[in-house]
Amino acid sequence: MFYVVVCPNCKTPRVIEDNVKNVTCFKCGKRLSTKHLRIFFKTDDLREARMALGLLNAKINGKEDEFTCIFKE
Ligand SMILES: [Zn+2]
Structure with a gap:
């Protein structure tokens, strides 16, 4: 399973695998x-995850305050 997440420190989205416990943000270096x-x-x-990542990136670049609500469960 792949998850699309956003670094809470610098708002950079990324794809992670569900068995990963800790990641280091490649942009700000924060350990998450x-x-x-x-x-x-x-x-x-993974292709779908990357598509979602691209969409999220576009949303963040366009309107940052709206990005938290584009993927509601
Ligand atoms: Zn970061």
């Missing part, structure tokens, strides 16, 4: 515990 990250999108398909 994945269980505390908000999951914007879940999928078994």
Whole structure:
């Protein structure tokens, strides 16, 4: 399973795998515990995860305050 998450520190979205416990943000270098990250999108398909990531990036670049509500469960 792949999750699309956003770094709470610098708002950079990324794709992680569900078995990963900790990641280091490649942009700001902050260490993130994945269980505390908000999951914007879940999928078994990496291509789909990347598409969601691209969409999220576009949303963030366009209107940052709206990005938290584009993927509601
Ligand atoms: Zn970051």
